[in-house]
Amino acid sequence: MQEQKMILQNVDSFELKDIFECGQCFRWKQQENGSYIGVFGKNIVNIKKEKENIFIEGLCEKQIKQTIEEYFDLKRDYRKIKERLSKIDKNMEISVKYGQGIRILNQDLWETIISFIISANNNIPRIKGIIERLCQKYGEKILWKNEIYYTFPTPEQLKDVTIQEYRNLGLGFRDKRIYETTQMVLKGQVDLNQMQNNPNTNEIREQLLNLSGVGPKVADCILLFSTLKRLQVFPIDVWVRRVMNDLYIKQPQEEKISKKQIEKIAQEKFGDLAGLAQQYLFYWRREKWESESYMESQGVEKANFAFHK
């Protein structure tokens, strides 16, 4: 572990707000000066952007350059991805423009699994609070610049935690699921290393679905947001359902649209970029849905939108 610094210049597609607020991660906190501090693995990182300069400093296990490059997916050409998506239709052009600084992080598989089990039927502030308490209680303490940070607890660190202790943390009915999934991983009923190296996406999904608390939506989030990095999967939650209905299906009773129908459209329209498309659409819809004037300013036909409420 050592204190390191670096500066990135003129990186395409890199906006802190877009990256950290688009719903893929839960442990980055905005500071009063606008920078973000986060913990991933055993790394504590402070990141700040001023104009085209990105200032990064922190405690890293390996070289900071390599660490950042991997975590922020810097080797992928998002410009090209956005170009392809923007050409699909006007909706994609607008949503990509809105979330132009998004990058899909390469997050630790174990942390992503637990985090998204916690996310089920939950809201973001509460999810963040639960995860923070989990880390404080069972993670490893790391001191940096007179502040204490906590790593995300490993399966081993959660080995003897009881369901009741999870319940006391405020996990609610997810207590049992976290307990069971941890035990399954510890017993080797699921091999995360092997999963990481498995090229067969459907096989991985089946394995993930065996875990307690992992259903189709959570499984797809894990596939997309972790180091598994399957950019073609299309997690369907209430917001995605909403935006897909508004833009492409336009049924009055949105809740009755079948998942298969949405999946079919996503596959046809976005193909191998479905996961990226999902993220731009999700972020845009969640942040901007209330602003009809925004749509007009972007030249979107009113008739194309069935606003909710």
Next chain:
DNA sequence: CTGCAGGGGTAAA
């Protein structure tokens, strides 16, 4: 102030 719906779904019936 009380009551209730609903939230980045899942598991069990």
Next chain:
DNA sequence: TTTACCCCTGCA
């Protein structure tokens, strides 16, 4: 296919 679920917030 439907329903309960822990806890918190927003709103009637």
